[in-house]
Amino acid sequence: MSDARTAVLAFIDDVWGPTPALSDDDDLFDVLGITGDDAGDFMQAFVDRFEVDATTWRWYFHHGEEGWSIGGLFYTPIHRRFGRIPITPAVLAEAVRSRRWPIVYPDHTLPARRWDIVINQTLAATSLIGLAAWAWWRFAA
Helix, strand or coil: HHHHHHHHHHHHHHHHHHCCCCCCCCCCCHCCCCCCCCHHHHHHHHHHHCCCCCCCCCCCCCCCCCCCCCCHCCCCCHHHCCCCCCCCHHHHHHHHHHCCCCCCCCCCCCCCCHHHHHHHHHHHHHHHHHCCCCHHHHHHC
16 A cells, blocks of 8 residues: 555544545545535645645545535536546546646536525525515514
């Protein structure tokens, strides 16, 4: 077992807790159930611990967003627009060895506007305005 792989496995145990035996090709986020903010925190801890240049990291190729999105019923969320690329112990070990993010992403274009988020924000604002109107009508009128 290489020093980089040993360091990666020790890091996973430190950050995520005891894990089952992992092979080099296991999809860590799938096996460990890491997604959303937890995935971002995991990767930030990895980058900080091993001083990896992750400026080319693109989260939406690797995991979904936090929570459930009503807007996602009408417009495809960004993480579902592109093919999923697994994060494996081998990928992390390569990042440790080279000190840079090793994945080269396919050509892609991000949408100019996240309509799924716009819908969520509109629904939230409408709900708050409705609640405020009801409270005013019920208690102030």
